Amino acid sequence: MPTITRAGRARPQGSSFELAVWYLMRLTGLGLFVTALGHFLITHLLSDPSIQDVAWVSERWGSIAWRTVDWLMLTFVTFHAFMGMRVVVHDYTRGALKTVLTMALYLGALVIFALGTMVVATLPFPVA
Amino acid sequence: MLLRYRGGEGMLAWAFHRIAGVAIWAFILLHVLDIWLVSVNPELYEEVLDIYASPIGRVGETLLGAALFYHALNGLRIIIMDFWPATTRYHKQLWYGVWVIFFIIGLPVAWQIMAPAFGMAQPFDFGL
Amino acid sequence: MIRDHDALVVGAGGAGLWAALELAKAGVDSAVLTKLYPTRSHTGAAQGGVCAALGNQEEDHWEWHMFDTVKGGDYLVDQDAAEVLAREAIETVIELEHMGLPFNRTDDGRIDQRRFGGHTRNYGEGPVKRACYAADRTGHMILQTLYQQCLKHGVKFYDEYHVVDLVTEGGELGDGGRAAGVVAYRIADGELVVLRSKAVLLATGGFGRMFRVTSNAWSLTGDGVALAYRHGVPMQDMEFYQFHPTGIVGIGILLSEAARGEGGTLLNDLGERFMKDYAPNLMELAPRDMVSRAIYQEIRAGRGIGGKDYVYLDVRHLGRKVIEEKLPDITEFARVYQGVEPLTEPVPIQPTAHYAMGGIPTDLLTRVTRDTAHTVVPGLYAAGEAASVSVHGANRLGTNSLVDLLVFGRRAGRQMAADVRGVRMPAVDDAVMEPVRAELEAIRGRQGGERAAAIRRDLADVMMDDVGVYRDETCLRRAQKAVGGLRERYRTVAVHDTGTTFNTDLLEARELGYLLDCAEAMVASALARTESRGAHSREDYPERDDTKFLAHTLATRRDGVISLAYKPVTITKFQPKPRTY
Amino acid sequence: MQVELRILRYDPERDRRPHEESYRVEAGPMDRVLDLLHRVKYEQDGTLTFRRSCGHGICGSDAMLINGRNRLACKIRVDQLGGKRITVAPLPGLPVMKDLVVDMEAFFAKFRSVQPFLVNEGVAPVRERRQSAHDRERFDDTTKCILCAACTSSCPSFWAQPAYVGPAAIVNAHRFIFDTRDDAAEERLEILADKDGVWRCRTIFNCTDACPRGIHITQAILEVSRAIVERHA
Structure with missing residues (x-):
């Protein structure tokens, strides 16, 4: 495949990353439609924050x-x-700021994911 | 330009979607942190839950629920259009549909959340 | 500033773009100048179709197409040119399809064809389906397709460069000099540029903006025609100006002949299909000059709608499917510009100034000629509406404008590519821009003169009222005097905008000068032609006079005096006959 | 009736920044905004600068921001704009050269970047290439584009990131991607799968609303996105 298109433009490289992100945004969106809305219903409709405590979380x-x-x-x-x-x-930043913020987001995502995973994985099961 | 241009339903749908998305993102940062407290400082977590149960907390949750629900429904609208492009011809109708569902389901839920703040009984009791 | 290209194309409509494409394919260093962007050219406004005897729908032959063209042009057509037109129409349309033009298709996947005015089977027996089309956007698709191919082949464009003068070498073009390039005004910042070249193609289109009611774009001001005229090249057959029968009342926007090709009818105030009285055979599909005259006759007889100056175009009976699929754009025009719903209402129409049959005289190879002996002007070419080959004679048939620019645009490119080999670059320097710079500065610096808009409005009125569909000695004399007066007023033309950035005020003043030149030649040619032929209809001389006027008019201006000469028509296959349909 | 035209003026030779000027013009309900602009230019202020050519919505010269929306001045009537005050400004998101004239170079560069021309290197038949009416219909909508830039300059994604290839370029790519006679769909899809390609479309529909030719632009963009997804699937 030539690296220059017929229009004389450099061929874009590594385009499948954006495609993957686009696709995964939609898949995770569908996943969240079920899980996040379900979570909200459980914590606010079926239950209520006023009767929730650590024990309630542990039990669940x-x-x-x-x-x-x-x-x-x-x-x-x-x-x-x-x-x-x-x-x-x-959309709204460019240049160095864009790079810095993007990196900060990736880092933030790692931290949040690690933290959450840790809680879910390590919280002791309640004594039966 | 965003304020100067008189966009139609599609532009409003997008603006709400984006604002709601950023708000939800901010809440998620908080929420993962507070759930982290369950494992490291259960007492503090109980205090956080009290905030959720307070009248101001309930207003916040209602807004959060609204943001989440709109973002979810409009997200579904976007996914439908993405995978069946011909449906874009009815994008306005789809958006009106989003609002119909939003209010039919959202109003009772909002009442459920807000009732205690006004010292009223919650309309639904699922016995949990 | 001075730049060199072996070949220059002025104008980026269909003819210019195809010429540029041929030059690029031949590897010639060339460039296209346009005062707009290429996709804004008025070729894009053509609607109905492009005729070629493909015979996809029914039997057809290029000879029939040639005959229709000759007869349609009231035998003022040069028949060798008409033969080239009809033969090469077929290959150019096929080539366009190969370039990607999205024609409508027949059931078996071939190019679909429809009927069009004046196009007949077997030498006039009845209408034939000859017009290849893409909905009612055929011109749009041709312009887009050619521009796309130019991009593919790396054609160089000077977008928004207004050509303000021709550069000559070795004397004026009328005296044996050669074309050596152009002076262009870069609209963005007012910079003047000399573009030197071995070959210059004038493909600048027509000059319909001299009329009040016209289908023409605001940019159609006869720039190329007038510039050639100013350098001694004659204007040919200027008296033949076509009025299209179906324009939107008052503003002249075109409703394509395709509406009638698909079966639309014309109705007078009594609800009669009045064309039966004028062309019993072809009815609404008679040539445009006849239909326009018929409409005027009905109006004069008091049978215009409500006694006013328009009649109805009725397409209601064609049904929603045909109207929406085959005539979508003109349906929208009627809705937007007239507030009329063609599905349920007849559309008010009146004739609108549409197309110049005349222009810069050329030979079959698009080389500009300067006298009755066909002497070629070296280095100068013309094609499209700006040129007069002459394939349209006294009246152009519908779709033949597109055929003309395809066939002769292509020929121009090929001819220029062949001619520039072994020719030296002209040795002019950038001092050649000084006269036009002085003219522009004079307009820019003038205090208290009259603005161009007022003069142009008066010009539009006089041309519309006195040099329109019907003419006679009295009104033409009146027009001649009026145009002379307008030229006087133009000497003191002034502008509000004295800046250099995108100064359209200045350029419109410049364009008015071109229109005045074209108008002057048109009135002089029309006065002298004391006969009625095609679009030139003299009420004081209602008959065609083949003994005296089977000839092209050449109008030349020298030292402010216009002289007329007559060049015989080339007749090969078809002897002149009375023209009935 | 009298209409107040408020026009955003800017002359780089005189003004430091754009400013609004108000003109009163006589207008009938069937007049187009272009008619009013001409009236101002010819009767009041010759320095008012705008592009225009065909005057009936097919050349694409006079797209501008009219009452907050991108419209062709020659195709929007006074009566369609309601009130007696009409605001006119240059197309948003493109550099202003003077008054209502914007710099179109970057816009056309994006158009060129998607290879907007038929690519078919095979030997052409003597006659036309056959194409069924059905296959022809597939890309009919996107052949209508007149490159007026109303769509691209109405797009918030484009305002935010001028690197976005924009609706008009995608429309013109679509016209060839879905043409059965064309062989370069793969290349075009690859170009448009770039980070500044179709993914920047957020289905805002300003482009579709702005298109003077009624092209279903958002649909076309999403059809291209889907084609890219299917190509990788």
Whole structure:
């Protein structure tokens, strides 16, 4: 394949990254439609913050299934929210600021994901 | 330019989507941090939950829920158009549909969340 | 500033673009100048189709096309040129398809064809489907396709460069001098540039803006024609100016003949298809000059709609499918510009100034000629509406304008590519821009003169009222006097805008000068032609006079005096006959 | 009736920044904004500068911001604009050269970047290439583009990032990608899969609303996106 197009323009390189991001934004969005809305309903409709406490959280995380669901939500949301912010940053900044903010977002995403994973993975199961 | 240009439904849909998205992103940062407290400082976490249960907290949650719900529904609208481009001809109708669902489901949920703030009983009790 | 190109194309409509494409393919260092962007050229406004005897829908032959062209032009057509036109129409249309033009298709995937005015089978027996089309956007598609191909082949464009003078070497063009390039005004910043060249093609289009009601773009001010005229080249057949029958009332925007090709009818105030009285055979598909006259006759007889100066174009019976699929743009024009719904209402129309059959005389190879002996002006070429080959004679058939610019635009490019080999670059320097610089500065610096807009409005009125569809000695004399007066007023033309950045005020004043030149030649030629032929209809001389006027008019101006000469018409296959349809 | 025209004026030789000027002109309901601009230029102020050519919506010269939306001045009537005050400004997001005239070079450069021409290096048949009416219909909508830039300059993504190739270029790529006679769809899809390609479309629909030719632009962009996705699937 030639590196110059017929129009005399340099061929774009590495384009599949943007495609992958575009696609994953939609997939995680669908995932979040179920998990995040479900989470909100559980914590605000089926239950209420006033009756929630550490014990309530621990009880819910008493099952591996719930922990898995919440961890999936964490995964989706980390990608979707931070890549979404990347879109905003890439729209309104350029040059060095854009690079710095993008890196900060990637770093922030790592921290949030690690933190969340740690909580989900390490919180002790309640004593039966 | 964003304020000078008189865009139609599509531009409003996008602006709301973006504003809601950034707001949700900010909340997620907080939310992962507060859930982290469950494992490192359960007492502090209980205090955070009290804030969620307070009247001001409830206003915030209602707004959060609205942002989340709009972002989710409009996100679905975007996905539908992305994968079935012919539906873009009805993008306005799809957007009106978003609002219809938003209010039909959103108003009772908002009442459920806000009722305690006015000292009223919550309309739904799922016995959980 | 001075720049060199082996070949220059002035104007980026269909003819200019195809010429540029041929030059690029031949590897000639060439460039296109346009005062707009190429895709803004008025070729894009052509609607109905481009005729070529492909025979995709029914039997057809190029000889029939040639005959229709000759008869349609009231036998003032040079028949060798008409033969070239009809033969090469076929290959150029096929070539356009190969370039990607999205023609409408027949059921078996070939180029679809429709009927058009004056195009007949078997030498006039009845309408034939000859017009290849892309909805009612054929010109748009031709312009886009040619521009696309020019990009593909790396054609160099000078966008928004207004050509303000021709550069000559060895004397004026009328006296044996050669064309040596152009002086161009860069609109963005007012910079003058001399572009030297071995070959210059004038493809600047027509000059319909001299009329009040016209289908022509604001930019159609006869620049190339007038510049050649100023350097001694004659204007040929200027008295033949076509009025298209179906323009939007008052503003002249065109509603394509395709509406009638698809079966649309013309109705007078009594609801009659009045064309039966004028062309019983072809009815609404008679040539444009006849239909326009018929409309005027109806109006004069008081049968205009409500006694006013327009009649109806009716397409309601064609049905929604045909109207929306084959005539979408003109339907929209009627809705937007008239507030009329063609699906349910007849559309008010009146004739609109449309196309110049005359222009810069050329031979079959698009080389500009300067006298009755066909003496070639070295280095100068013309094609498209600016040129007069003459394939349109006294009246152009519908679609033949597109055929003309394709066939002769292509020929121009090929001819120039052949001619520039072994020729030296002209040795002019940038002092040649000084006269035109002085003219522009004079306009820019003038205090208290009259603005161009007022003069142009008066010109439009006099040309519309006195040099329109019908003419006679009295009104032409009146027009001659009026145009003379306008030229006097033009001497003191002034502008508000004295800047250098995008000064359209100045350029419009310049363009008015070109229009006045064209108008002057048109009136003089029309006065002298004491016969009626094609679009030139003299009420004081209603008959065609083949003994005296089977000849092209050549109008030349020297030292402020216009002289007329007559050049015989080339007749090969078809002897002149009375013209009935 | 009298209409107040408020025009955003800017002459680089005299002004430091754009400013609004107000003109009163007589207007009938069927008059177009272009008619009013001409009236101002010819009867009041000859320095008012704008592009225009065909005057009936097919050449694409006179796109501008009219009452907050991108419109062709020759195709929008006074009665369609309601009130007696009309605001006119140059197309947003493009550098202003003078008054209503913007610099179109970058816009055309983007158009050129998508290879907007038929590519078919095969041996052409003696007659036309066959194409079914159905296949012809597939790209009909995007053949209507007149490159007026109303769409691209109405796009918030383009305002934010002028590097975005923009709706008009994608429309013209679409016209060839879905033409059965063309062989370079792959190359065009690759060009448009770039970070400044189709992904910057946020389905805002300003382009579709602005298009004077009624092209369903957002649909065309999404069809190209989908083609890129399918190509990788």
